[in-house]
Amino acid sequence: MKSLQNKIFLFFVILLLMVQSIAFWTLYSGKKNQEAAEINNRLTTAKTIFTELFDRRLTYLSTFAETVAKDYGLKEVFNEDTRSLLFALNNHRKRIDADLAMTITAEGVINGQLQRYFINGKDKIRQGAERNTIFRFNEWLGAGQAAHLYMIDDALYQLSLSPVTVGAKTLGWIAFGFEIDHRLASEFKKITDLTTDFIIKDEGKWRLISIKPNNTNYNRALELAVQVIDNKTPDKYIATRTLINEFDDKELGVAMHGLRANFVALLQEQWWKFLFLAALTLLLSLTSAYFIAASISKPIKRLVTQAKVIASGDYQQKVSLKDKNEIGQLAEEFNQMQAAVLLREEAITHSANHDPLTDLPNRNLLNKTINQLIAQQQSFQIFHLNLSRLNDVNDTLGRDVGDKVIKELASRLQHLHQKNNFKALAHTGADEFVLLIENMNVDEIVTQLNVQLEPTFNYQGISLHFQVRVGIAAYPEHATNAKSLLQMAVMALHSAKKQSKLVQIYHPDLDINTVERLNLINDLKQAIPAGELTLHFQPKMCLKTRKVTHAEALVRWEHPTLGMIPPDNFIYIAEQTGQIKALTRWVFITALAQYNAWKTQGIDLNIAVNISAENLKESDFHQFIYQSMIAANVPAKKITLEVTESSVVEDPEAAIKVLAEFKDYGMKISIDDYGTGYSSLAQLKQLPVHELKIDKSFIQNIENDEDDRIIVRSTIELAHNMGLHVVAEGIEDEFALNWLSDHGCELAQGYYISRPKPAIDLTPWLLAHLNIKETKGSV
Numbered sequence: 048m049k050s051l052q053n054k055i056f057l058f059f060v061i062l063l064l065m066v067q068s069i070a071f072w073t074l075y076s077g078k079k080n081q082e083a084a085e086i087n088n089r090l091t092t093a094k095t096i097f098t099e100l101f102d103r104r105l106t107y108l109s110t111f112a113e114t115v116a117k118d119y120g121l122k123e124v125f126n127e128d129t130r131s132l133l134f135a136l137n138n139h140r141k142r143i144d145a146d147l148a149m150t151i152t153a154e155g156v157i158n159g160q161l162q163r164y165f166i167n168g169k170d171k172i173r174q175g176a177e178r179n180t181i182f183r184f185n186e187w188l189g190a191g192q193a194a195h196l197y198m199i200d201d202a203l204y205q206l207s208l209s210p211v212t213v214g215a216k217t218l219g220w221i222a223f224g225f226e227i228d229h230r231l232a233s234e235f236k237k238i239t240d241l242t243t244d245f246i247i248k249d250e251g252k253w254r255l256i257s258i259k260p261n262n263t264n265y266n267r268a269l270e271l272a273v274q275v276i277d278n279k280t281p282d283k284y285i286a287t288r289t290l291i292n293e294f295d296d297k298e299l300g301v302a303m304h305g306l307r308a309n310f311v312a313l314l315q316e317q318w319w320k321f322l323f324l325a326a327l328t329l330l331l332s333l334t335s336a337y338f339i340a341a342s343i344s345k346p347i348k349r350l351v352t353q354a355k356v357i358a359s360g361d362y363q364q365k366v367s368l369k370d371k372n373e374i375g376q377l378a379e380e381f382n383q384m385q386a387a388v389l390l391r392e393e394a395i396t397h398s399a400n401h402d403p404l405t406d407l408p409n410r411n412l413l414n415k416t417i418n419q420l421i422a423q424q425q426s427f428q429i430f431h432l433n434l435s436r437l438n439d440v441n442d443t444l445g446r447d448v449g450d451k452v453i454k455e456l457a458s459r460l461q462h463l464h465q466k467n468n469f470k471a472l473a474h475t476g477a478d479e480f481v482l483l484i485e486n487m488n489v490d491e492i493v494t495q496l497n498v499q500l501e502p503t504f505n506y507q508g509i510s511l512h513f514q515v516r517v518g519i520a521a522y523p524e525h526a527t528n529a530k531s532l533l534q535m536a537v538m539a540l541h542s543a544k545k546q547s548k549l550v551q552i553y554h555p556d557l558d559i560n561t562v563e564r565l566n567l568i569n570d571l572k573q574a575i576p577a578g579e580l581t582l583h584f585q586p587k588m589c590l591k592t593r594k595v596t597h598a599e600a601l602v603r604w605e606h607p608t609l610g611m612i613p614p615d616n617f618i619y620i621a622e623q624t625g626q627i628k629a630l631t632r633w634v635f636i637t638a639l640a641q642y643n644a645w646k647t648q649g650i651d652l653n654i655a656v657n658i659s660a661e662n663l664k665e666s667d668f669h670q671f672i673y674q675s676m677i678a679a680n681v682p683a684k685k686i687t688l689e690v691t692e693s694s695v696v697e698d699p700e701a702a703i704k705v706l707a708e709f710k711d712y713g714m715k716i717s718i719d720d721y722g723t724g725y726s727s728l729a730q731l732k733q734l735p736v737h738e739l740k741i742d743k744s745f746i747q748n749i750e751n752d753e754d755d756r757i758i759v760r761s762t763i764e765l766a767h768n769m770g771l772h773v774v775a776e777g778i779e780d781e782f783a784l785n786w787l788s789d790h791g792c793e794l795a796q797g798y799y800i801s802r803p804k805p806a807i808d809l810t811p812w813l814l815a816h817l818n819i820k821e822t823k824g825s826v
């Protein structure tokens with residue numbers, strides 16, 4: 048329900064329903080009014096017609112009776128012979144088709160009465176039952192010519208009386224009547240379309256005279272007629288009533304009615320048509336609303352999908368929307384953003400694989416190339432070049448000159464590289480270059496190298512002259528992996544230097560170092576039990592508060608005879624001989640103990656420990672870490688594990704598995720030496736990691752190197768976008784510290800803040816720095 052599409056659709060639905068309801072309501076009340084007006088009109092007309100017709104019949108009767116009263120023939124027989132009287136009376140009756148004809152003597156006796164009646168639909172005339180009786184309404188006789196309602200048995204008549212006179216003498220009266228019955232009723236029905244019922248109230252009870260009591264509909268018709276007269280007509284009907292004055296202790300009522308539906312049938316039919324059209328338009332509108340909603344949200348959905356694709360690290364796909372509107376522009380911006388991200392990532396990858404000064408491939412890329420060649424089983428030679436006297440230049444003329452010289456030498460080597468189509472040229476250290484060469488005569492190359500590099504380099508009037516020494520190792524003759532091959536080339540180079548030779552090809556006898564190395568391996572075994580390993584700690588500062596919040600544990604070996612050996616010289620031996628397992632465990636336990644010692648002095652620091660790639664391969668490593676943490680009672684969130692980028696890239700799946708476990712415990716995972724490996728951001732996203740530790744090579748020179756600044760800035764941005772924190776190591780001056788702080792880097796580590804120191808030396812510094820009053824002596 049929350050999606051944009053549904054919301055738009057819902058909006059349309061509500062809008063349409065509102066509009067339709069208003070239209071519906073207006074038309075509905077219009078229809079009701081029209082109906083009422085129509086019905087009212089019909090009923091009023093019907094009532095008027097009835098009254099007029101009824102009155103006209105009376106007028107007609109009166110005029111006729113008056114005329115007949117003047118007839119001589121009738122006068123002559125009036126009191127004489129009955130037969131002749133009735134004959135004359137019937138002749139007159141026929142002229143107006145009256146239902147009743149009557150003569151009354153001067154004494155008030157009915158002496159002639161003719162009554163029409165019906166048998167099987169045919170009408171007949173008979174003598175009335177009242178002959179020779181006294182006329183019931185003596186008071187009518189004095190009043191001259193007049194009209195009345197008159198009842199004989201069940202039949203009701205409209206009656207008109209007229210006196211028959213001779214001179215001043217009244218002979219008697221003559222009367223004619225029309226019956227009020229079903230015939231009159233059906234006549235009205237024809238004219239008005241309304242059923243007309245005549246109804247009489249006799250001794251408090253109503254009865255119908257327009258329908259015979261034996262008719263099967265009688266009771267129903269009576270009930271309805273009474274309801275109409277009482278003004279209680281059921282809704283199904285429309286009706287009008289007329290009450291005709293009382294007569295002879297009775298009442299005559301006229302009920303005219305019809306089925307409401309019959310009268311509004313046309314309107315109703317129009318109404319159904321309207322409803323059908325309304326439903327149809329609603330359906331069509333809703334359908335188009337649905338499609339409009341979909342067409343608005345569809346491109347947005349595509350952008351959402353695209354955003355997910357980008358987030359997964361795929362920058363190649365583009366969204367193409369034909370829309371020229373805002374969404375189309377958004378898609379365009381989207382593509383540009385994607386292109387920008389791609390460019391930046393390419394720039395970062397490039398700088399991770401190239402030396403910033405010469406832009407030649409660095410050790411990472413070299414390793415990669417060597418591994419590729421080995422994978423293709425192509426034989427090749429590694430030429431490890433060293434330029435003598437470059438250090439002197441740095442020391443005497445300054446680094447700027449040194450850098451210029453290196454650039455110049457790099458371009459001369461590049462020239463040679465292109466000319467001879469070597470496999471690779473890499474810049475692996477200030478004065479060190481490596482060439483990968485396939486199947487070429489060694490002497491010839493060395494000659495070419497010297498020819499190319501020997502020309503003097505002129506700087507402000509000073510001529511500099513360089514000499515190149517070369518150590519060579521060959522694949523597959525000497526070794527079958529990159530690391531050993533490179534070490535052998537270095538060994539050969541050392542040997543060349545020692546013997547002041549220009550070139551030395553590796554051979555096993557050169558391994559004089561191995562004796563040293565073997566001793567070191569043996570000694571390392573003793574180092575832990577003998578207590579020769581110690582830990583130094585280097586603080587990490589929170590750049591927001593400028594307070595130290597973390598410390599990294601860095602191992603040292605105080606060799607009984609060789610003195611202090613830096614970790615770079617023995618960690619790799621420990622890794623290769625399997626002793627790294629014991630070493631890391633010792634470091635971890637000792638570091639946790641230091642955490643607790645500091646804790647008692649009020650110093651609460653997160654402790655970072657370096658984990659080697661080899662450790663990640665141990666099957667019980669995570670168990671060890673977990674158990675030691677529990678045993679030392681150190682909260683997991685106070686522990687950071689630093690893992691180098693390259694060790695993760697070596698075997699990502701295994702690394703992810705172990706690191707995810709640590710993350711679950713609540714420990715922080717930091718990617719050490721970030722930027723020197725060649726992991727892509729997409730790869731990093733897969734890792735259960737909290738922070739990136741940008742390698743010191745990007746930081747040390749940040750004041751002077753714009754490329755480094757660009758790399759570091761975009762790395763911080765990208766890390767933040769991925770929800771990671773950033774630590775910078777190798778901060779050697781105030782500029783670097785402030786610059787990183789300005790660019791949102793979270794933590795800083797470096798000589799400028801503090802060199803790594805034994806805890807005993809670091810503690811007073813920490814207490815002062817953190818403003819803590821010393822309570823106990825340091826540990």
Ligand code: C2E
Pocket residue numbers: 585600601602613614615618631634657658659689719720743776777778779796797798799803
């Ligand atoms: P690392 O983990 O990158 O440690 C940082 C190194 O940079 C330390 O060298 C530290 O002294 C140095 N450093 C710190 N600040 C600066 C600075 O401002 N400028 C410069 N130029 N250097 C700075 P250290 O102690 O010689 O350690 C070298 C490497 O040895 C470490 O690099 C780490 O990879 C490894 N290492 C040290 N202790 C252990 C350990 O206990 N276990 C494992 N597996 N490796 C360790």
Ligand code: CA
Pocket residue numbers: 599657689719
């Ligand atoms: Ca580290």
Ligand code: CA
Pocket residue numbers: 719720740742743776
């Ligand atoms: Ca590092």
